[in-house]
Amino acid sequence: MSEANTDTDPILPLATDLPAEALALLPPEETIRLSITTDIKLDGLYGPAWLLATDQRLLAFSPDGGGPPDIVNLALAEIESLEIQDLYGSGALKARTQTTGQTIALFSKTLNAKFAPLPEALEKLIRQAQPIDDDKKILRGRLDRAYLKRRCEHCGQVIPRRMGVCPSCLESSKLLNRFLAYSLPYWPLAVTSLAILLIGTFIGLTPPLLLRTLIDNVLSPAATGASNAISLPLLGPTSASGALAYLVLGLLLINVSRNILGAVRSYLLARLGEQITFDMRRQVYRHLHRLSLNFYNDRDTGRIMASVTHDVGRLQDFLSDGLQETIRNILTILIICSLLFYLNAGLAVYVLLPTPLIVLVTIHFGKRLHRIYTPLWRRWAGISALLADVIPGVRVVKAFAQEHREVEKFESRSEDLLQGELRAARTRSLFSPLMSFLTSLGTLIIWWVGGNKVLGQSMSLGEFVAFTGYMWQFYGPVESLCRLNHRFQRAATSAERVFEVLDSQPDVDDAPDAKQLPSINGRVEFRNVSFAYEPGTPVIENLSFTVEPGEMIGLAGHSGAGKSTLINLICRFYEIDEGSILVDGHDIREVQLRSLRDQVGVVLQEPFLFNGSVADNIAYGKPEATLNEIIAAAMAANAHDFICGLPDGYDSIVGERAVRLSGGERQRLSIARAILRDPRVLILDEATASMDTETEAQIQEALARLVKGRTTFAIAHRLSTLRNADRLFIIEKGRLEEMGTHNELVALDGIYARLVHMQTEMSRIRAL
Amino acid sequence: MENSYKLTDELNLLDPTTARLYHDEFDDLVLEIAGRDPERGILVVRCFPISAGDRFIALCTRKEKELGIVEDLAALDPDSRNALADALARAYFRPQITAVYAITEEHHIPRWQVDTDRGPRTFEIRSSRRDIRVLSQGRVLIRDADGNQYEIPNYRRLDVDSRALVEDQV
Ligand SMILES: Nc1ncnc2c1ncn2[C@@H]1O[C@H](COP(=O)(O)OP(=O)(O)O)[C@@H](O)[C@H]1O
Ligand SMILES: [Mg+2]
Numbered sequence: 001m002s003e004a005n006t007d008t009d010p011i012l013p014l015a016t017d018l019p020a021e022a023l024a025l026l027p028p029e030e031t032i033r034l035s036i037t038t039d040i041k042l043d044g045l046y047g048p049a050w051l052l053a054t055d056q057r058l059l060a061f062s063p064d065g066g067g068p069p070d071i072v073n074l075a076l077a078e079i080e081s082l083e084i085q086d087l088y089g090s091g092a093l094k095a096r097t098q099t100t101g102q103t104i105a106l107f108s109k110t111l112n113a114k115f116a117p118l119p120e121a122l123e124k125l126i127r128q129a130q131p132i133d134d135d136k137k138i139l140r141g142r143l144d145r146a147y148l149k150r151r152c153e154h155c156g157q158v159i160p161r162r163m164g165v166c167p168s169c170l171e172s173s174k175l176l177n178r179f180l181a182y183s184l185p186y187w188p189l190a191v192t193s194l195a196i197l198l199i200g201t202f203i204g205l206t207p208p209l210l211l212r213t214l215i216d217n218v219l220s221p222a223a224t225g226a227s228n229a230i231s232l233p234l235l236g237p238t239s240a241s242g243a244l245a246y247l248v249l250g251l252l253l254i255n256v257s258r259n260i261l262g263a264v265r266s267y268l269l270a271r272l273g274e275q276i277t278f279d280m281r282r283q284v285y286r287h288l289h290r291l292s293l294n295f296y297n298d299r300d301t302g303r304i305m306a307s308v309t310h311d312v313g314r315l316q317d318f319l320s321d322g323l324q325e326t327i328r329n330i331l332t333i334l335i336i337c338s339l340l341f342y343l344n345a346g347l348a349v350y351v352l353l354p355t356p357l358i359v360l361v362t363i364h365f366g367k368r369l370h371r372i373y374t375p376l377w378r379r380w381a382g383i384s385a386l387l388a389d390v391i392p393g394v395r396v397v398k399a400f401a402q403e404h405r406e407v408e409k410f411e412s413r414s415e416d417l418l419q420g421e422l423r424a425a426r427t428r429s430l431f432s433p434l435m436s437f438l439t440s441l442g443t444l445i446i447w448w449v450g451g452n453k454v455l456g457q458s459m460s461l462g463e464f465v466a467f468t469g470y471m472w473q474f475y476g477p478v479e480s481l482c483r484l485n486h487r488f489q490r491a492a493t494s495a496e497r498v499f500e501v502l503d504s505q506p507d508v509d510d511a512p513d514a515k516q517l518p519s520i521n522g523r524v525e526f527r528n529v530s531f532a533y534e535p536g537t538p539v540i541e542n543l544s545f546t547v548e549p550g551e552m553i554g555l556a557g558h559s560g561a562g563k564s565t566l567i568n569l570i571c572r573f574y575e576i577d578e579g580s581i582l583v584d585g586h587d588i589r590e591v592q593l594r595s596l597r598d599q600v601g602v603v604l605q606e607p608f609l610f611n612g613s614v615a616d617n618i619a620y621g622k623p624e625a626t627l628n629e630i631i632a633a634a635m636a637a638n639a640h641d642f643i644c645g646l647p648d649g650y651d652s653i654v655g656e657r658a659v660r661l662s663g664g665e666r667q668r669l670s671i672a673r674a675i676l677r678d679p680r681v682l683i684l685d686e687a688t689a690s691m692d693t694e695t696e697a698q699i700q701e702a703l704a705r706l707v708k709g710r711t712t713f714a715i716a717h718r719l720s721t722l723r724n725a726d727r728l729f730i731i732e733k734g735r736l737e738e739m740g741t742h743n744e745l746v747a748l749d750g751i752y753a754r755l756v757h758m759q760t761e762m763s764r765i766r767a768l
Numbered sequence: 769m770e771n772s773y774k775l776t777d778e779l780n781l782l783d784p785t786t787a788r789l790y791h792d793e794f795d796d797l798v799l800e801i802a803g804r805d806p807e808r809g810i811l812v813v814r815c816f817p818i819s820a821g822d823r824f825i826a827l828c829t830r831k832e833k834e835l836g837i838v839e840d841l842a843a844l845d846p847d848s849r850n851a852l853a854d855a856l857a858r859a860y861f862r863p864q865i866t867a868v869y870a871i872t873e874e875h876h877i878p879r880w881q882v883d884t885d886r887g888p889r890t891f892e893i894r895s896s897r898r899d900i901r902v903l904s905q906g907r908v909l910i911r912d913a914d915g916n917q918y919e920i921p922n923y924r925r926l927d928v929d930s931r932a933l934v935e936d937q938v
Contacts, residue, residue, distance in 0.1 A: 046887035089861035101794030158913040
């Protein structure tokens with residue numbers, strides 16, 4: 001009957017693991033159009049189960065431990081509706097016919113992404129299989145899409161909470177290379193400090209050799225009365241006291257030059273590190289300001305701040321400290337090894353015997369400490385979080401007289417921390433003695449083997465002493481290298497986070513050929529604009545309107561309707577998905593962002609004041625403003641009077657922990673800030689929502705003056721606020737539902753009329 | 769004068785003796801209160817999904833309008849109780865972990881291999897600090913990277929190996 005329906009290709013990628021028993025249930029002439037493997041069976045246990053669809057039927061096949069499998073076999077022609085249910089801990093798909101309803105698939109949230117397109121695919125098949133008119137809704141329900149962002153789009157790896165990029169797509173080795181690339185501009189500095197590092201390390205290792213010469217060439221001959229045999233390498237025979245003087249002088253020179261080189265080296269390296277981190281910090285901060293609001297919406301403020309301060313700082317520490325120490329340690333180990341073999345190869349082999357043991361023990365303890373410290377850090381973080389929570393809320397604690405409970409809570413956390421710290425201390429205190437015992441093994445071996453060699457005349461006393469000296473310098477670097485991994489990891493994590501910021505691209509950016517937006521009149525036009533923050537959940541749908549220059553538009557509608565989103569789009573904080581927005585006929589995507597935002601003034605519901613004087617805050621958008629202009633703007637915003645009442649007038653410091661301004665006062669400052677730039681388009685987003693009637697009246701009065709000659713968009717819940725508007729737009733679920741003057745809309749008797757009615761009622765209740 | 773306002777009057781509790789719950793032929797939950805039309809397609813919402821899962825269960829219509837609260841599952845008649853318990857079990861899928869075989873970490877993402885009352889499972893956690901919640905008496909709630917939930921009724925009662933693995937994480 002469906003000869004037109006020739007396409008028999010699968011709609012979605014087919015499951016590859018379909019069991020033969022399930023396939024046996026299908027008549028041979030039917031081809032599978034759709035199949036999916038789920039991870040929860042219909043009996044609620046984990047395990048694979050399958051859902052198949054052909055052009056005729058829907059088949060759910062779910063094995064059941066002991067008994068026969070659960071099977072649902074529905075003819076597509078009978079299906080009335082499909083419902084996808086987003087449950088608390090899983091998802092479910094339910095199908096209904098005229099007479100029955102059945103769950104056809106259960107799946108964990110891990111499969112949300114896989115199941116999301118399924119209902120639509122099934123709907124297509126159902127509509128093919130039976131005559132249904134297009135208006136009838138078959139699908140119901142929707143899956144929460146927020147979780148989809150938690151896995152990498154490329155490899156499916158989980159993205160850690162503190163990061164926004166997939167760690168396995170950012171390889172650590174590449175990270176380090178990128179990071180070292182920052183030192184390229186400073187290569188002369190880097191090479192010099194490396195050279196000094198090399199020389200310094202060499203010189204630092206000479207004193208035991210000097211000691212050997214002192215003993216073998218000077219002291220032993222002198223002690224055994226063979227003073228005439230005294231001769232120094234390079235200098236030849238000398239007197240005993242002369243030789244001694246030379247050696248002392250040598251040691252002095254070595255010590256002086258070693259310390260001078262050390263000082264120079266540490267300054268140069270610190271300078272290198274500081275320069276590189278300066279560059280990096282600057283680059284990160286600049287980049288942060290290029291990024292769009294979307295970047296900030298997805299992340300904690302604290303996390304972003306940490307990438308500029310903490311992470312960059314940690315990288316610097318690694319550069320100026322970790323890296324040089326590593327190089328020095330490797331060098332020291334190599335030099336000492338060769339010296340030991342040069343001095344006495346037979347003994348050197350014995351002396352190095354405990355080294356593998358030390359390496360193993362250090363690594364083992366390192367891991368153990370890490371395992372102890374990780375929960376400990378977590379507990380520390382818990383305590384900080386508790387403090388951060390309670391201290392700002394101290395008024396509530398006092399008001400409800402709960403001090404003792406807070407104290408107890410803190411003490412119990414503190415106690416946990418104490419236990420953890422003690423555990424760590426036990427491990428640590430075990431570690432040091434064990435290590436020093438292991439290191440002393442080397443000395444024991446030297447004493448025994450070396451002592452025997454000295455007794456057997458196959459080794460000189462000086463060599464013996466030099467050996468012991470090198471021993472002590474050898475194990476330190478070995479231990480430190482063993483712990484390198486941890487240090488390296490931490491630096492890599494920090495590098496990851498810094499590069500995460502640097503690698504993020506702004507969603508909204510100037511087009512390469514963006515023009516300057518000329519001075520505008522203020523005509524704003526939306527043409528079939530659609531926008532979604534999250535794909536699949538449109539917030540603005542197919543919106544079209546034109547606002548003439550100088551018009552005042554009141555935007556009203558339920559909260560969550562999309563009013564703020566609409567004005568965000570005018571400022572181009574986000575990129576629209578479809579349609580276009582034109583300002584004076586220019587598509588806002590084709591002009592420079594700066595030139596657009598320069599001509600748009602925004603006043604938000606929660607005014608944000610920066611730390612600084614009142615004047616600074618008013619002039620934020622126009623730092624070159626004259627004092628005249630600042631005062632004029634404050635007057636226009638009805639803010640002048642209260643500013644003059646502040647102790648330092650326009651010079652009073654506001655912002656965090658300064659003069660406390662009330663909500664209405666802050667609001668008026670932010671209006672003054674917007675107005676100082678004399679914008680052609682003024683946007684007021686619930687600018688008066690949380691204000692008392694008198695303050696609102698003052699602001700209203702200010703606004704009434706300001707909106708003259710500007711295109712204004714005002715959002716307000718209190719409709720009385722919008723009484724000056726030329727036209728009102730009623731937004732409902734991202735659509736423009738009603739548009740017109742107050743009288744027109746009341747006459748229309750729609751949403752607006754209902755809102756007006758309710759608010760009149762409400763004010764009557766309040767008036768009582 | 770005695771205070772005539774009682775805070776508990778605000779509660780919209782269902783009378784367990786007159787409310788009846790069952791699944792209809794569409795496998796939808798139906799609420800019948802004597803003398804009223806039955807409500808079909810009831811959604812169940814636990815008010816305290818963690819601390820008191822069987823008490824204070826809100827029954828809502830599909831449009832999320834609350835019809836009333838069942839104060840205690842146990843007070844219902846046996847059939848209704850079973851029907852409601854069934855609906856809850858379906859809506860609140862949260863397997864109980866019975867053993868932990870291994871917890872490996874890659875790129876700071878712990879991957880747990882466990883056995884649950886619903887069968888074996890492997891899952892990943894984004895942040896141990898935020899997604900693992902330790903409650904009183906060793907009860908642990910876990911939310912994995914995809915939003916699935918798991919519960920350990922008391923981690924101190926797990927076998928020695930599992931316990932050691934869990935203790936490292938909490
Ligand atoms: N940054 C965002 N990310 C995702 N969704 C958002 C964001 N901002 C707002 N939304 C959603 O968009 C819808 C419209 O919000 P908004 O425009 O702020 O409404 P209102 O009309 O109250 O100003 C709401 O459902 C809200 O949850
Ligand atoms: Mg808003």
